[in-house]
Amino acid sequence: MGADNFLVTGQVVEDVTTKLIQLAVTELPQDTKEALRRAYQQEQDSVGKSQLKTILDNLELAEKTCTPICQDTGFIIYYVKVGSKLEGLDQIEGALRNATIKATKEVPLRPNAVDPFSQSNSGNNTGMHSPYVHWEIVPGNTLEITVLPKGGGSENVSVLEMLNPNQGIAGLKKIVIDTVIKAGAKPCPPTILGIGIGGGADIAVNLAKESLLLPLNQSNPDLKVAKLEKELLEIANQTGIGPMGLGGKTTVLAVKIAYAQRHPASFPVAIIVQCWAARRASAKIYPNGKVEYLSHKVN
């Protein structure tokens, strides 16, 4: 083991991850809370405004009592950035699984892992490919863990369209508007739209979901993408669907786009819809054992 190598221990990963799950399901990241507060101030429809008021009251109460915001505590997905100089990598996946089981019991989480053949619920949020882990190798010697507990109602209105390349970005705009209107109240608006463009079908879907991890107040550094995100947000909010689909101008809080090169014959577009309870939490573990929580303030 080299001097700057870092042996990651399963126990540390398990403890930090358990904490991350608890943070994610009980308290929204600051940027999301701010977006919801701003929406409440700007909403003029009386039913829409009352929905946003209920949402804000619920958030405050969940945070104060350290209780899950929504009873659907989601399907547990992890995004892990592993420093190339880390050792003990074989301990991480087991630790993430243990943390899921522990958090299910202690936070608690609703058991949401159902066998598609027997329909039986495992009771602890684990099972075949559950929790699901996305791995990324990055330079350095830190370990960054993000948990994304994704609710079922919003996931059910996800869309993958393999456009004809000549439809291009104009075709994408149409799909976004159609999706928002067709989804209506179902995904618990105001939603966040994660959009993936290009790659193959799987890559577009992956990029769409991953873009939900980005803070809402951080605009895309790629100006052409930032411009499209802004335009899509504006037109989505002209639909009139409103908070909880009961009418109003707040239908979407943010649009996040990620793209890859496309095959000359393909123009894949994926849209993953995230409900207003956009729960995520991240932390970075350093070689000296220091833990930095990236999405939440932790005392």
Added chain:
Amino acid sequence: MAIYKFITPISEEEIRKLRINDTIYLSGTIVTARDEAHKRALNLHKQGKKLPVNLEGLAIFHSGPLMKKEGDLWHVVAAGPTTSSRMDVFEDQFIKNFKVRIIIGKGGMGKKIVNVMRMHGAVYGAFTGGAAILAAKAIKQVKGVEWLDLGMPEAMWIFEVEDFGPITVAIDTHGNNLFESVQMVAEENKKKIYRKLGI
């Protein structure tokens, strides 16, 4: 946009007073049922068997609550609504056979249900999706649970509630459907957006 405070059991006459956009705060008994509980209840009815709870005049809550057992007692951690349209295939029979007066959920229900509600005297109330702690706070007691073999979210939970709400009346007994009105406005807006985008 009147505000009503109801105590279960609710009479058909009371329910017929409601209009879309009214607000209800509900006290008394509400019973959770999702896909699996609907299926089982209707199967029992078909076999001529009684349900474990008499649902007449009560409210059904489309919710898969998050519950915690301490000792022998269950308590509610979080209990927001789930997407009601999944229950579209069951709810007409459910309302006819069991005479429930309020269906609480999120996202609204289909045309068939609007008709059944008009004919049999029931309303659909929207509870803010995800507002699970506010809902749990209004649940004063877990009176019982049936069919726990279906799993925690799908079981039939019987709750005693006090001022459970705000519930927005979104389908009334007069054939009005708030979600459909919003959807119609959105379809009109879609045409304008298409024009603006040149598509």
